[in-house]
Amino acid sequence: xxxxxxxxxxxxxxxxxxxxxxxxxxxxxxxxxxxxxxxxxxxxxxxxxxxxxxxxxxxxxxxxxxxxxxxxxxxxxxxxxxxxxxxxxxxxxxxxxxxxxxxxxxxxxxxxxxxxxxxxxxxxxxxxxxxxxxxxxxxxxxxxxxxxxxxxxxxxxxxxxxxxxxxxxxxxxxxxxxxxxxxxxxxxxxxxxxxxxxxxxxxxxxxxxxxxxxxxxxxxxxxxxxxxxxxxxxxxxxxxxxxxxxxxxxxxxxxxxxxxxxxxxxxxxxxxxxxxxxxxxxxxxxxxxxxxxxxxxxxxxxxxxxxxxxxxxxxxxxxxxxxxxxxxxxxxxxxxxxxxxxxxxxxxxxxxxxxxxxxxxxxxxxxxxxxxxxxxxxxxxxxxxxxxxxxxxxxxxxxxxxxxxxxxxxxxxxxxxxxxxxxxxxxxxxxxxxxxxxxxxxxxxxxxxxxxxxxxxxxxxxxxxxxxxxxxxxxxxxxxxxxxxxxxxxxxxxxxxxxxxxxx
Ligand code: GLU
Numbered sequence: 085x086x087x088x089x090x091x092x093x094x095x096x097x098x099x100x101x102x103x104x105x106x107x108x109x110x111x112x113x114x115x116x117x118x119x120x121x122x123x124x125x126x127x128x129x130x131x132x133x134x135x136x137x138x139x140x141x142x143x144x145x146x147x148x149x150x151x152x153x154x155x156x157x158x159x160x161x162x163x164x165x166x167x168x169x170x171x172x173x174x175x176x177x178x179x180x181x182x183x184x185x186x187x188x189x190x191x192x193x194x195x196x197x198x199x200x201x202x203x204x205x206x207x208x209x210x211x212x213x214x215x216x217x218x219x220x221x222x223x224x225x226x227x228x229x230x231x232x233x234x235x236x237x238x239x240x241x242x243x244x245x246x247x248x249x250x251x252x253x254x255x256x257x258x259x260x261x262x263x264x265x266x267x268x269x270x271x272x273x274x275x276x277x278x279x280x281x282x283x284x285x286x287x288x289x290x291x292x293x294x295x296x297x298x299x300x301x302x303x304x305x306x307x308x309x310x311x312x313x314x315x316x317x318x319x320x321x322x323x324x325x326x327x328x329x330x331x332x333x334x335x336x337x338x339x340x341x342x343x344x345x346x347x348x349x350x351x352x353x354x355x356x357x358x359x360x361x362x363x364x365x366x367x368x369x370x371x372x373x374x375x376x377x378x379x380x381x382x383x384x385x386x387x388x389x390x391x392x393x394x395x396x397x398x399x400x401x402x403x404x405x406x407x408x409x410x411x412x413x414x415x416x417x418x419x420x421x422x423x424x425x426x427x428x429x430x431x432x433x434x435x436x437x438x439x440x441x442x443x444x445x446x447x448x449x450x451x452x453x454x455x456x457x458x459x460x461x462x463x464x465x466x467x468x469x470x471x472x473x474x475x476x477x478x479x480x481x482x483x484x485x486x487x488x489x490x491x492x493x494x495x496x497x498x499x500x501x502x503x504x505x506x507x508x509x510x511x512x513x514x515x516x517x518x519x520x521x522x523x524x525x526x527x528x529x530x531x532x533x534x535x536x537x538x539x540x541x542x543x544x545x546x547x548x549x550x551x552x553x554x555x556x557x558x559x560x561x562x563x564x565x566x567x568x569x570x571x572x573x574x575x576x577x578x579x580x581x582x583x584x585x586x587x588x
Contacts, residue, residue, distance in 0.1 A: 089121025090302050093147075093154070094292065096128045097139035100363035100370060101146050102348055103422070104307060104337045107387045111334060112305050113152045114388070114410040121302070125157030126295060127168040130285050136365070140168075146360040150380045151403060164299045169291050176286035179294055179324070180247045180279050184227070188323040189279060191227040192216075192246040193238050198225055215275040218253050247280035249289075249316060257315045262332040262412045269315040277316050293317050297326050305332045305412070332412050335391045336419040346422045356424045377450065377477030378427070382434035386427045390420040400433055428475045435474060440467045447480045454481045456488045465567050469559040484558070487567065490576050491554030496587050498556060502543045503584045510539060511581060514548065515574045518565060527562040551580035 093109040095101060101109075116123035125147070127140055140158070147153060156162025166172055183189035194202075202224065203214040221228060226248070227235045239245060255271040279290035286294070296304060311333045321328040337346045340354060351358035351371055360383065362372035373383050385401055393416075394401075394409040401409070435443065444460060447467055451458065458466075470484045514530055521529045534544055549561050552573065558564055565573045 088300075088302065089116060089119040090124060090300050091116050091121060091305060092124040092126045092296070092299065092301050094126040094128050094295075094306070095143055096131065096134065096288075097136060097143065098131075098134040099136050099139055099348075099365065100359045100361070101139075101143045103358045103360065103387065104346065106146065106150065106360050106383075107337065107390055108306055108334060109147060109152050110150070110384060110387055111332075111392070111410070111412075111415070114407055115303065115305060115412060116155075117407040118410055122155050123152070124162065124299060124301070125154035125160065125167060126299065127158055127170075128288060128291065129168060129170045130173075130288065130291050132170075132283075132285070138365075142361060142363065149374055150360060150384055152384075167299075169286075169295065172291070172295070173285065175298070176291055176294055177280060177284060180286065180290055183249070183279070183320070183323055184247060186323060187250070188319075189247050189249050190221075190276075191235060191239065192248045192278075193225045193227075193230070193242075194246075195225075216248065217275045218251055218272065221248075221250075221276055242282070244280075244282045244284040246278055246282050248276040249279050249320065251276055251316075251319065257319060259314060259318045259328070259331060261311070261314075262330060263335075263415045263417055264311075264333065267311065267314070269312065274312075274315055279320075289313060289316055289320070293320050293324075296329055297321075297324070301329050303332065303412075304329045305334065308333045308336055332415065335416055337390055338419040338421045340422055340424060342419075342421045345419075350422075354424070356427075358422070373427075377446075377479065378431050379434040379438070379446075379477075382431040383427070385434070386430045390422065391415055400430075400437075432475050435471055435477075438471075440464050440471070443467050443471065446477045450477050450481050451488070454485070456481070456485075458488060462567070469563050469567065473559065486553040486558065487564070490572075490579065491550075491552075493554060494550050494580060494583060494587075495555040498546065498550060499584050499587045502547050503587065505585060507544070507547070508581055510534075510537065510544065511548075511577055514544070515577050518573055519570050523562075523566040526565065530562075547584075548577075551576050 091112040093112050095105055113123045115121070125144070127143075129135055129140070144159065154160045156164070156167065158166070158168045180189060184191065199216070202216065202220060206214040206220065216224065223229075228250075230238070251271050251274045253271060256268050257271055257274070258266055258268040261267045277289055278287050280286055314331055314333070318328050338344065339346050339350055346358060348358060348370065357371040357373045357376050359370045359372050360374060362375040363370040374380070381403065384403060384406075388401070388406050389399070392410070392414055395414055398405075398409070441464065444464060444467065447463055451463065466484065466487050467480070470480060474480055474483055513533060517529050517533060518526065531541065534541055545561060546556055549556055549558065552558070552561070552564050552568065568576070
């Protein structure tokens with residue numbers, strides 16, 4: 085095997101890419117960049133029953149949005165393709181047959197009824213979970229129990245037959261995981277996995293290791309759920325006489341409560357996205373971080389720390405900095421809690437540190453989606469006023485829509501607390517000040533007017549704000565008035581006074 089680092093992200097296109105998958109892709113990407121290696125995308129679509137149209141495009145779009153573009157993969161070029169397993173069908177069967185010839189695998193002719201009976205028999209015997217394994221294989225219909233002639237006949241009668249891996253007896257199967265160090269399984273715990281199905285297609289296990297070998301993958305970095313399969317994989321590497329790649333299994337991403345694995349349904353349950361992009365499937369729709377107004381760099385920054393940390397208190401990191409600091413050895417073993425407040429915090433930090441002109445296209449598209457079309461100059465100034473106050477791009481509309489449309493209702497409770505029609509005369513004076521004063525001097529002018537006339541700031545200024553914004557929220561009042569412009573601000577005062585009368 086070459087010394088060159090080659091890593092792959094190998095999703096199955098069975099639906100949208102879950103955030104855990106994105107983190108796997110990210111760690112593979114960082115490791116490749118750090119070592120001058122290659123980041124490969126391989127689509128593991130051998131299970132046609134679980135194939136979901138659109139899922140592969142979704143995966144690619146998500147990776148590209150996040151800046152994790154593969155260097156090799158379907159549609160990305162590369163010498164060792166094809167990179168879609170359904171296009172490699174012809175490669176796998178011969179390897180499965182080779183293992184049968186070498187005595188490391190066998191043909192299995194069991195009917196679904198045979199398998200159902202096996203399960204019932206094992207349950208009767210009190211086995212913990214029914215398994216086709218070294219205990220049961222001798223009771224089943226396979227090339228180990230049938231005579232040579234019977235086997236030959238069955239092979240002739242069937243175009244394709246199932247091939248199972250023959251797990252050796254009484255062995256300890258060990259491998260080194262870069263996070264967990266030595267991992268061992270007793271061979272008696274492992275089942276005789278199907279490696280070739282009766283439609284001639286390989287299962288994940290066979291296709292995965294053949295492709296990792298043929299694509300010269302040096303490191304396998306994947307989710308913890310594959311840890312026990314790795315025992316089967318290292319056995320197959322041994323049977324084929326191939327050097328196995330180095331393995332790293334990533335910790336689970338846990339629910340916000342810290343209890344149990346974060347599931348795709350948790351997003352809907354807790355009201356936040358657990359997918360990078362929105363997914364509109366035939367059966368279900370899932371929220372996406374992109375559509376919900378998150379910056380891809382903030383999402384990456386949030387994800388990189390779910391299961392890894394640089395060993396110091398650095399939190400905000402550019403992708404270049406992550407490449408510099410990342411190390412497989414610092415990946416933690418224990419599950420990482422998905423904390424949406426933290427994701428929001430990262431997004432806020434990214435928005436605040438991004439120049440207004442870079443935020444402009446995002447904010448424009450959010451505003452357009454709400455039917456607001458304003459010139460770039462106005463929107464840029466608006467961004468400047470709002471960027472400290474928003475968490476997500478979407479908030480640029482939600483938190484500041486009054487910059488684009490006059491309020492249609494006012495915070496009645498606050499108005500009632502402060503307003504009576506005797507104040508009108510002073511609001512007319514304030515209107516005149518707005519018309520006559522340069523932006524920069526307006527705040528001082530209005531405040532001196534209130535002082536000089538012995539009027540309470542705590543009454544007039546909040547009311548003026550409600551006139552502009554509908555409520556007490558928003559950035560500096562005089563910045564709002566300046567951006568709205570004199571005419572608009574005065575018009576809002578007139579309209580508000582009309583409405584306030586109804587409240588008092
Ligand atoms: N196709 C597997 C998945 O969807 C890949 C596991 C691996 O990386 O080996 O997770």
